Amino acid sequence: MSDGSVNPGRRNFLIGATTVVGTAGVVGVAVPFLGSFNPSARTLAAGAPIKIDIGKLQPGEILGPLRAWRDKPIFIIKRTEEMLAILNSRNERLADPDSDRLQQPDYAKNDTRSIRPEVLVLIGLCTHLSCSPKFRPTIQPQDFDANWLGGFYCPCHGSKFDMAGRVYSGVPAPSNLEVPPHYYESDSVIVIGEDGGVA
Numbered sequence: 001m002s003d004g005s006v007n008p009g010r011r012n013f014l015i016g017a018t019t020v021v022g023t024a025g026v027v028g029v030a031v032p033f034l035g036s037f038n039p040s041a042r043t044l045a046a047g048a049p050i051k052i053d054i055g056k057l058q059p060g061e062i063l064g065p066l067r068a069w070r071d072k073p074i075f076i077i078k079r080t081e082e083m084l085a086i087l088n089s090r091n092e093r094l095a096d097p098d099s100d101r102l103q104q105p106d107y108a109k110n111d112t113r114s115i116r117p118e119v120l121v122l123i124g125l126c127t128h129l130s131c132s133p134k135f136r137p138t139i140q141p142q143d144f145d146a147n148w149l150g151g152f153y154c155p156c157h158g159s160k161f162d163m164a165g166r167v168y169s170g171v172p173a174p175s176n177l178e179v180p181p182h183y184y185e186s187d188s189v190i191v192i193g194e195d196g197g198v199a
């Protein structure tokens with residue numbers, strides 16, 4: 001089974017686009033930081049909240065890694081209906097399926113680990129030794145897992161995370177990928193680094 005609407009070319013395009021975040025005059029690139037909000041590297045490292053426009057993000061795509069809040073890489077994923085339908089179908093494989101280990105704000109402690117079911121916001125650092133996990137959305141056997149349901153794979157030491165960033169049992173990473181504080185300023189703009197008064 002494939003992941004349907006996922007367009008690998010466009011996905012890679014969006015990932016590549018993040019390397020030119022803030023660059024003026026790039027035609028046709030989904031620049032995620034708002035035009036009027038172009039934070040300096042110092043601002044990002046200091047942990048100031050950032051605003052990211054996800055209006056062009058399509059189901060099955062990832063925006064990131066964005067080196068953004070607290071100078072950490074941010075992943076924003078728009079999950080497909082198929083991804084959501086199977087998300088909690090085999091939770092026995094997970095070490096912390098109910099997200100009890102405080103790796104997310106209270107408003108993301110739910111069965112999708114998100115405010116909106118389809119949009120997942122994560123810090124893209126493996127909770128083992130901080131490598132960058134790879135986005136592996138395809139629901140088909142992988143060389144690291146014959147029963148892969150899509151998610152994130154860390155090639156450094158083989159940790160696996162599901163499509164909500166929840167860690168598998170029996171891998172080196174001890175906990176789920178972290179969800180940063182965030183809220184929606186509008187239908188398409190996410191503010192990362194603040195809770196918007198709802199935490």
Ligand code: FES
Pocket residue numbers: 126127128129130131154155156157158159172173
């Ligand atoms: S850093 Fe990811 S498995 Fe070790």
